[in-house]
Amino acid sequence: MARLARPAPATTRYTEVRFVHLLRKPLLLHGELDYGGADHLGKRVLAPYKEATVIAGDAVSVTREGRAPRQFGLERAPQLQALLASFSALLGGDAGTLRKYYTLELVENAPNWKLTLVPKDSGLARHLRRIVVDGAAGEPRCFSLNEANGDGSVMLLGALADAKLADPPGAAALDALCRAAP
Amino acid sequence: MSETRRIALIVAWWLLLLAGALAAQRLLVVSSDLRSFMPPARNADQKLLLDEIGEGPASQLLLLAVGGAPADTLAALSRGLNQRLGSDPRFVRILNGEMSADALDAQLLPYRYLLSPTLDHARFDADYLRDELQQRVQDLGAPGMDLLEQLLPRDPTLEVLKLAERWTPPRMPQMRSGVWFSPQGEALLLVQTRASGFDPVAQAEAIGAVQSSFDALPSATSAKLTISGAGYIGMRVASATRAEAEWLSALGTAGFIVLLLAAYRRFGVLALAALPLASGALAGILAIVLVFGSMHGITLAFGFTLLGVAQEYPIRLFSHRRAGADAQTSVLGVWPLLRLAIVSACIAYVAFFASGVAGLEQLAVFTIAGLLAAGFATRWLLPAVMPPKFNDVADSRWLERARAALARMPRPRWLPWSVLALAVLLLWLAPTPLWQNDLAALTPAPQQLLQREGELRAALGAPDIRYLLVLEAASADDVLRESERISAQVDKWISDGFVDAVELPSRYLPSFGVQHARQQNLPDRATLTAALGAASKDLPFAEGTFAPFLDDVEQARTLAPITPAQFMRSPFGARLQAMLVERQQHWYGLATLSGVHDAAALAAAASALGGNARLLDLKAASEALVIDYRARILVALGIALLLLAVTVAVAFRDLARAWHVIAPMSLATLLALAVLRISGVSLSLFHLVALTLAAGLGLHYALFFERRVEDAAEARRTLHATLVCVLSAVLVFGLLATSSVPVLRAIGLTVALGVAFHFCLSIQMAPHSARSHAAD
Numbered sequence: 001m002a003r004l005a006r007p008a009p010a011t012t013r014y015t016e017v018r019f020v021h022l023l024r025k026p027l028l029l030h031g032e033l034d035y036g037g038a039d040h041l042g043k044r045v046l047a048p049y050k051e052a053t054v055i056a057g058d059a060v061s062v063t064r065e066g067r068a069p070r071q072f073g074l075e076r077a078p079q080l081q082a083l084l085a086s087f088s089a090l091l092g093g094d095a096g097t098l099r100k101y102y103t104l105e106l107v108e109n110a111p112n113w114k115l116t117l118v119p120k121d122s123g124l125a126r127h128l129r130r131i132v133v134d135g136a137a138g139e140p141r142c143f144s145l146n147e148a149n150g151d152g153s154v155m156l157l158g159a160l161a162d163a164k165l166a167d168p169p170g171a172a173a174l175d176a177l178c179r180a181a182p
Numbered sequence: 183m184s185e186t187r188r189i190a191l192i193v194a195w196w197l198l199l200l201a202g203a204l205a206a207q208r209l210l211v212v213s214s215d216l217r218s219f220m221p222p223a224r225n226a227d228q229k230l231l232l233d234e235i236g237e238g239p240a241s242q243l244l245l246l247a248v249g250g251a252p253a254d255t256l257a258a259l260s261r262g263l264n265q266r267l268g269s270d271p272r273f274v275r276i277l278n279g280e281m282s283a284d285a286l287d288a289q290l291l292p293y294r295y296l297l298s299p300t301l302d303h304a305r306f307d308a309d310y311l312r313d314e315l316q317q318r319v320q321d322l323g324a325p326g327m328d329l330l331e332q333l334l335p336r337d338p339t340l341e342v343l344k345l346a347e348r349w350t351p352p353r354m355p356q357m358r359s360g361v362w363f364s365p366q367g368e369a370l371l372l373v374q375t376r377a378s379g380f381d382p383v384a385q386a387e388a389i390g391a392v393q394s395s396f397d398a399l400p401s402a403t404s405a406k407l408t409i410s411g412a413g414y415i416g417m418r419v420a421s422a423t424r425a426e427a428e429w430l431s432a433l434g435t436a437g438f439i440v441l442l443l444a445a446y447r448r449f450g451v452l453a454l455a456a457l458p459l460a461s462g463a464l465a466g467i468l469a470i471v472l473v474f475g476s477m478h479g480i481t482l483a484f485g486f487t488l489l490g491v492a493q494e495y496p497i498r499l500f501s502h503r504r505a506g507a508d509a510q511t512s513v514l515g516v517w518p519l520l521r522l523a524i525v526s527a528c529i530a531y532v533a534f535f536a537s538g539v540a541g542l543e544q545l546a547v548f549t550i551a552g553l554l555a556a557g558f559a560t561r562w563l564l565p566a567v568m569p570p571k572f573n574d575v576a577d578s579r580w581l582e583r584a585r586a587a588l589a590r591m592p593r594p595r596w597l598p599w600s601v602l603a604l605a606v607l608l609l610w611l612a613p614t615p616l617w618q619n620d621l622a623a624l625t626p627a628p629q630q631l632l633q634r635e636g637e638l639r640a641a642l643g644a645p646d647i648r649y650l651l652v653l654e655a656a657s658a659d660d661v662l663r664e665s666e667r668i669s670a671q672v673d674k675w676i677s678d679g680f681v682d683a684v685e686l687p688s689r690y691l692p693s694f695g696v697q698h699a700r701q702q703n704l705p706d707r708a709t710l711t712a713a714l715g716a717a718s719k720d721l722p723f724a725e726g727t728f729a730p731f732l733d734d735v736e737q738a739r740t741l742a743p744i745t746p747a748q749f750m751r752s753p754f755g756a757r758l759q760a761m762l763v764e765r766q767q768h769w770y771g772l773a774t775l776s777g778v779h780d781a782a783a784l785a786a787a788a789s790a791l792g793g794n795a796r797l798l799d800l801k802a803a804s805e806a807l808v809i810d811y812r813a814r815i816l817v818a819l820g821i822a823l824l825l826l827a828v829t830v831a832v833a834f835r836d837l838a839r840a841w842h843v844i845a846p847m848s849l850a851t852l853l854a855l856a857v858l859r860i861s862g863v864s865l866s867l868f869h870l871v872a873l874t875l876a877a878g879l880g881l882h883y884a885l886f887f888e889r890r891v892e893d894a895a896e897a898r899r900t901l902h903a904t905l906v907c908v909l910s911a912v913l914v915f916g917l918l919a920t921s922s923v924p925v926l927r928a929i930g931l932t933v934a935l936g937v938a939f940h941f942c943l944s945i946q947m948a949p950h951s952a953r954s955h956a957a958d
Contacts, residue, residue, distance in 0.1 A: 020322045022331055024724040027323055049320055064320065127328060149328050 010035045010091070015161040017169050018153040025168045030161070035091040041084065055084050086117065086131060090143070102131070111137045112179060134178040142178035154178070191567045192453050199460050206467040211476035221539040221810045227796075230652065230770060231803040240645040240774055241379025242274070242760070244392065244411040245638040249368035251405035257359035259399055260369035266395040267373060272388050274374040274756035277351065279362035287752050294341040295704055295738040296697040298348070306339075306705050306735065311717035314339050319721055336730040349690060349754050351683075355641050364641040368408075372642050374756070375413065379647075382420050385413035410635040412647050415627045423625055423923045430921055430930075434914035441913065445906045446500055450569050455496050458564060462492045462556030469551035474544055481541045484871045485548035487929060491527065491878040492556035494907045495520060498886075499560055501903030502896075505574035509565035515896075517561055519885050524557040526829035527878055530822035537818045539811060575902040576895035585894065585901050588945055598849055598947055605849070605856035612859035617812065618866045619805040624925040643683060645774030648801050649781060651684065653771035654794035658746045658762055661771040662693040668791050672773075680784045682777025687761040690754055697743040707736045808867070815870055822874075823848070826881070839949075842888045846947040847880040850939035857935055863928070872929045876936025879911060883940050887948035904941065911937040 011034050018027040034042030045051040050065040089097035098104060101124065102117035117131040129146040143155040154174045156163060163177055223229035248259050260278045267276045295301060304310050318338055321330055333342060355362040355370050362370040373392065377384030389409055396407045442451050466485055470477045477485075498520060503512045528550045535546035575581065618624070638644070653668075655661045665688035672684045692700075705713065714728055750759045761772050778784065781799070788797040823844075831840035851873055858869065886900050911933060918930025 016323075018323060020331070022334060022724065022727060023319075023322065023722040025722050027319070027722065029323055045320075045323065049316070051320055051323070053324070064317070128325075145325055147325060147328070149331065151325075151331075153325065 012157050013161040014155050014157050015163070015165070016153055016155045017165070017174060018151070019171070020151050021149070028165070028169070033087075033091070033157075035088075037092075039088070041088045041091065043087075055088065087143075090133060090140070112181060114179070136182040139182070141182075142174075144174075144178070185569075188567050188569070192457075195457060195461075195563070195567070196453075199457075199464055202464045202468070206464060206471065209471045210467050212479050212482060213476045221541075221807065221814055223807070224810065227652075227798055227803045228807055229765065230798065231800060231807065240647040240650075241412045242375045242377070243379075243644055244373040244375060244389065244409055244414060245635065245642055245644060246371040246373060246392065247364060247368040247408040247410075247638055248371070248396075248405050249366070249408070251401070253358055253363070253367065253369075255401055256363075256367075256369040256405060257361045259396070259402060259405055260361040260371055262399040263371060263392075263396055266398070267392065270391060270395070272376055272391055274376050274760070275754075276374075277362075277372040278370070279354065279357050280360060290744070290748075290752055291336070291342070292734045292737040292741060293744045294337070294345060295735065296700050296741065296744060297692065298341040298344050300339065300341060300344065301700040301703040302696075305703055306710055306713060308713040308716040311338070311713055312721075315718055315721050315723065319723075335727050336734060338728055338731055349757070351643055351685070354643060362642070364638070370638070370642055372644060374760070377413075379411075379413045379416070382413075382417050386417045389414055389417060408634065408638075410631070410638050415631050415635060418631060419625050419627050423925065426921050426923050427918075427926055430917045430926065431914075434917045437913045437917070438910050441906065441910055445575070445902070447573055448569070451500060454564060454567065455493075455500075458495050458556040458559040459489065459492045461559040461563075462489055462552035462554075465555030466548035466552035469547050470544060473547050474540075477544050477548070478541055481544045481548075484545055484867075485552070487871055487933075488545070488549045488875050488878065489552040489556070490875050490911075490933075491523075491882070492553060493910070494879065494882050494903075495556055495560035496564060497906050497910075498882075498903050499564060499568075500572070501575050501906060502899045503568070503572045503574065504895075504899075505577065508570065509568035509572070513561060513565045519889060520557060520560065522830065522833050523882050523885055524553050526826050526833070527553055527881070529829050530826040533818045533821035533825055534815075536821075537814045539814050541811070542814065542818060574895075574899075576898040578898075578902075581898045581902055582894070584905075585898050588901070591946070593946060598845070598943070601849060601853060601943070605852045608856035608860040609852075612856075612862075614859075614862045614864050616859070616865060617809070618864035619808045619812075620801070624866055624868060624928060625923060640777070643776050645685065645776045646778045648799060649775050649778050649784070650798045650800065651686075651773035651775060651788060652794075652796055652798045653687075653773065655769055655771075658764070658769045659694050661762060661769045662688050662691060662746075663695060664793050664795065665771050665773070666693055666696060667793070668795060671787070671791060675784065675787055678783075680778075680780045680787065681775050682779070684773055684775055685761070686773045687758060687771045690758045690761070691744070691746060691749045694743045701739060701741070701743075704735055704739045706739065707732060710735055812867060812870070815867065819870065819874065830885075839888060842947065842949050843881070843884045846884045846943040847877055847940065849947075850880050850936065850943045851877050853939045853943070854932065854936040857939075858932060863931075866928060868925055868928045869932050872932035873936060876933050876940060879907065879937055880940030880944065882907070883944040884947075887944045908937055908941045 011032055013032050014030070016027075016029040016031070018029065020027065028048075029045050030047045031043065031045040034040075034044070036042065039056060041055045043053045043055075052063045054061050054063075086098060086101060088094075095104075098117065101121065102119055105116045105118075107114045107116075113135050115133040115135070117133070119125040119128050119130075125148070127148050129148050132142075132144040132146075133140050134142040134144070140157055141160050142157065144152065145155075146152045154171075156174075156177065160177060166173060223231070246263070248256050248263070251259075261280065264276045264278045264280060267273050315338060318330075318334060330340075333340065351372075355364060357363065364370050375385065375388040377388055379385065392409060393407065396402055439452060442455055443449070463486065466489060498516045499509075499513055502516045503509065504515075531546045531550050531553075533546075534542045534549075537543065651672075653661050653664045655664055665686045669686055669688060672686060675681050676683065688696075704710075710732060714732070718728075746758060746762055749755050761774070763770050763772065775784070781797070785797040785799075788795055827840060827844045830843050831837055834840050834843075854873060854876060855865075858865070863869070883904050886904060889900070891897050891900065915930045915933035915937070918926045919934050921927050921930060
C-alpha cells in the first residue's frame, strides 16, 4: 500500500477510456489528477472538453467551461461517495479507508502487481463490480473500473497517458498496456 | 316492598344505565370538527377556517427527528421509515431528502413538457439540443451514472429531474448519507398525515403508526425517535388534560363519598346518590343521538358540567326525609321547589336552543333532556328504591346550633347593596383584558414541546401553521392562473426578507394557458428529428438512441392539458390536493409560508397583489369565531336569566318572592365574576359555562331558603341539604381549581367561588330566617 502513496501535493496526467453502452464508441478523455492530501482530490478533464471536479471532504463541485459551478454534497449519491473516497484513498495509500469499503486482493508478479478491490456494501455493489489497480514497482499504471451495468473505464496514468492508442481503443489492448513491464 | 325486591330494582336500574351507556358509546359520534362547535361562519375567512383549518396542509405535518446513533445508522433508519410509511394509507407523503426520479407516473411522463418551465424560455432546436447532448456526453464521462443512462433515451434534456428538483421543498435541511440531517446531527423527516391536524383521535392513530413502524426497523433500539408537530402537541396536551381531570375527579368522587357517608350514615345512599345524575347524562346523550347524531367534544364537556346541578336532586330527597314518613311522602315536600327549579332551568336553556349556534343548540338539548330525566328519576323512581328506614337529619344537635347561629346573624338591608357596589368597583379595577379569546391558551402546551417543535420546524423549513396565503377564484384553473400571476411578486417577498419561502399551487401544476403555450413551443416530429440529427452529428450517440424522446414530444404536442384531478392522482398529487380546494362552487388556493419574519408587511404585500389574494391569519380568524360564539352565549344567557325570572315570578304569582330568589342568585354571580376579574383572570367560554352551573346551583339554594317552612326541623333539613350540596360542590370543583391545566382551573375556581357566594348571599338575603322559628 505504501508503494501507492503519493506525497501531497502531487499531479498526475492521465488518459481515460470510458466504455458506455449508450455510445457507439468509447470516450477518450485526457486530463490531470491533483492529489492535495487526505481529503482533497481534483480531477481535471482537459480534452475533448474542459471540466473540473473537486472533492474536498464531503463536498463535490463540478465546474464545466462556460457554466456556473454545480455544488452538491456527496451525500446526494452515496455510491459516488464511496467511489471518490476510494480514488482519494488509493492515491493517499490509505489502506484503512479502502478496507472500509472493499475487500482487497494483491497479486504480485515482480516487478508488476495487481490490486483488486471488490465492494463490500451491497449499495455500492449495485453500481460497481470492481476496481483494479495495475502497477509496477512503486508506480500505479492503470485504474480500471468495472461498473455493474457493463460500462467501465480504464485510466492510464503518468507515462502511459501518452501511449498511442488505436481508434477505437480495444479493451484487450488496454489490458495488455497496463500489465506490460515498465 | 321487600328488601330483596328493593335491592333487585337498584341493581336493575344500574344494569339498565350500563347497557344504555354501552349503546350510547356506540351511537354517539364525538366529533372534533370545529364546525359542530363554532357559530356559523360570517365571512369568507371564517368559512375557510372552519372548512379547511383541520385539513390545512401545515397542521397535518408531523416533524420527526431520529438521533442518538451514528450517522450511518440514522440515515438507514430514515430510509427504512420512509419506505414503511410510504406504503401506509394514513400518510400523504413522507419527505426525508431522498431524491426520487419517479416524480411522475409512467403514463403521465409525456406531460413533463407541459409541466416543466423549460419550454417557457427555450426551444428544442439544433442549438439547444446540441448543448444539452454535449452535457450528457460529459455526464457519461463520470462513473456511477446508471440512473442517467436509463433516462437518457427518453429524456435527454432531463425534464424529469428538473421537475423532481422543482417539487422538493423550497428550503431544505443539510444532507448526509443521502438524507436530511439537523445541525445537531439527527436525521429529519417530514410526514404529512391524511387526517386533519385537529382530529386528535386520528392524529393519535397516525402517531402510533409512526412509532410502531420505527420500532419495527432493525437497529431501531439503538436510536431515539422524537415526534413533533401540531397534531402531536395537540394529542399530548389533550391526554395530559384528560389525565389530570380524571385524577382530580377521582379524588373529588372519593371526597364526595366520604361526605355522603358522614351526612347520612348509611352505605345504602352511595348506590342511590348517583342514579339521577347518571340517568340524566344518559338521557342527554340519547337525545343528542336522536336529534343531532354527533356532538363536539367540548360541547359534551360543557353539557356534563351544566348537568352537575342534577346532583342536588337526590341530596334534597335524602336530607328532607322525615322520621317515620316514607320516601313517597317525603318527596312530595320538596318536589314543588325541585320541579320549579327544573322547569325554570329548562325554559332558560331554550334561549340557548334559539341561538342558532350548533354547539349551543346541542348543549340545550343535552341539558334539558338530562335535567328532565334526572328530575323524573328523583321524583318517581328514586323514592321507590329508598330504604324504608332512614335517619332524619333534623335530629342532629349541631345542625340546630348552626341553624340558630345563622338565624341570629344580622341581616342589614344595606349589605346586598354594598356587595353590589363592591362587585362593580372590583370589575372596574380589574387589571387584565376582560376576555381571553385564544382557546389554545387554556390548554397550553409545555414550553419544552413548543421549543422542540420550533427547532424542528426551522431545521426542516416546514410551513408556518398560523399564516396561509389564500387565492380565491371561480375555477381551479383561475386559481392556478392567479398563482402564476403573483409568483414573481412573491419571490420578491423572499428577497425582501418578509418570509423564507412560499409554496404556491402553480409550483406543482401550471394553468391550462401555460401548458398550452408550452405545447405550442414543441416542434413537430420532422422538425425535431432534423434538429436532433444536426445536434448529434459530432457526438458519439448511437443511431436511433433517442427514438423514445421523439415519440414523447410528438405525443405531448397533442395531449389535452393535465387537469388538477388527473394530477392529484400522481405521486405529488397529494401536495396539490392540500393546496387547491373547492368550497361551495368556489375554488381556493392555499399557499403555505415558511419562516414568516414580518406578518404585517406580508399582509400589506398580499393585499397589494390585487385579485382575491390575501394573507389568512388562522389565529385571528379563529379568535374572531370565538368572539362571535361568546357574543351569542352572552345574549343567550341574558335571555335565559330573563326567562328564569319570569318563570319563577309566574310560578310564585308574587314579584317580591321572585325577587328574593333572583336577586341573591344574580348578585352572587356578579360577585364571583368580580373576584375572578380582580385576581387577574380573563374570561373565556369555560368561565361562562362554569358561572352558569354555579347560578343553577345558586337557584336551588335561593329557592329553598326562600321557602316559608312550618317548623324548625324542616328548616334544619333545608340547611342540611344545602350544606351537603355546597360542601360537595366546593370540594369537587375546589380540587379542579388546584389543577395545573388552566381550563380545569378556570372551571374549578369559578364554580367553587360561585357556589360559596351563592350560599352566603342566599342565606344572607333570605326573607324569613330572621323572624321565623324564633319561638320554636
